[in-house]
Amino acid sequence: MSFICRFAPSPTGPLHIGGVRTALFNWLLAKKNKGKFYLRIEDTDKERSKEEFKKQIIDSLGWIGIKHDDKEFIQSENIKKHKQIVDELLKQGFAYKCYCSEEEIKKQKEKCKKQGIPYVYNRKWREPKDLEVPKDVKPVIRFKSKISGETKIKDLVQGEVNISNSIIEDFVILRQDGSPTYQLCAVVDDNEMKITHVIRGDDHKINTFKQKQIYEAMKWKIPEFAHIPLIHSEKGSKLSKRDMASTIGDYIKKGILADALRNYLLRLGWAHKDKEIFTLEESINLFDLNGVGKSPSKLDLSRILSLNEHYIKHIDEKQLFGLLKDFAQNFRDRISPSKEKAVLQSINFLKNKAKTLDDIYCNSEYIIKDNIDIVAEDKKLLDAAAKKIISEFLEKFKKIDVPNKEKLEEIINNLIKKHNTNFKGVGQPLRIALVGSRFGPGIYNIILSLTKDEVIKRISKIN
């Protein structure tokens, strides 16, 4: 059985995370079934479609690891075919010209609103026997929908759904300006691309009933449909561009790894027993539409962070460092080549207290930056006694040729004894002097991650 699916976004804004999940599900299924995954840019809304969004969509998908087969399909480039099908539908009596002016339609809508009844186009021009064609109105072309009976769809996620044909209006398939609409283009393109499975957001479910009628009129093979539930914002409604952290870029900026977001999105609306962590390979092998639930799910940032933490701790450290380097360059300050080695060698402990790349960056800042600022609140902790201890530490430290943990331990233990204090009494002032904060990595890790000169410089500065 062949499996050809597609993701068909419109380039009218940045791709949000719901779209990414739809793409992911399509792609996973294509991979699993050794089928094809196509990307179709639905740019028939000339006003709002922008080239930059097309690029952003492809980049976003690429970032998370989704690559479409062949070249992306640009819907507007197939306009000839779309028009040809409109003509054919017209010829065969499945469509008709409607000369209602926009004003006339507007009036009808208002009237309906006043009366509190739902607006449905009144099919005025469906049987235009007694009507005179107005000279000043350019017609739109409407599809002649079925008036009676029911249309039934078998949805791979939703099950069987049927609605009465009477509520489906005669929808426009060709605009006044001669351009075909989404309902028509999507069907024509899906047919041409030989799409076998249309997997899309639940918000398209009603469209399916319109589109099915076009397939039937053209005697085309009807694909399988699967409408996956939408992702809701924390407020509980459909995710919109206005919601915080709704685009891939928002997550990249926070320092989320692609694997973590992929894993998160996979588990949003889908489950495989109690399994939480899925490698890419496992996602492909285990994903199926049966496991997709029917109810919408809310976005939960703390879960993304916890998944991100997991991936930060488990991926290869060199790879993690590479990601950190890119992250720093794009969103923070570039890590200078002279500091790269020190950061890479320390990443093993720097990553341990991080949920995001940004956290790792912050943890690394004392290595990356030549001058550190001491947090005002912590500066107060450096009283005379503390200063005395670290200056004594400094004297002994200077005498070490090559610092290592054993030697440092010896110095610190002696200081603890001499000053009748505990580890904190020595460690805390040292940490403040070296990192600028009483919070930070283990004191041995800190000292060994800096050069000897740097340690001397920072401690000297205190007195």
Add this chain to the structure above:
RNA sequence: GGUCCCAUCGUCUAACGGUUAGGACAGAUGGUUUUCAAUCAUCUAAUCGGGGUUCGAUUCCCCGUGGGACCGCCA
């Protein structure tokens, strides 16, 4: 308002007629620790309500309630 869809811990979900309703995240408590974190252990927490069907309903059916989607010459 009309049409359609949905409903298990706060959140993501498991249990496809029989479980003390499970896991994960978040939360709480305690242990460990060199600060923060991490880690380990423990705990709190759910089947929307009402009727059926059945020996037995989270699961099937109906009604109610709540939430959502759609109702464009947008896609």
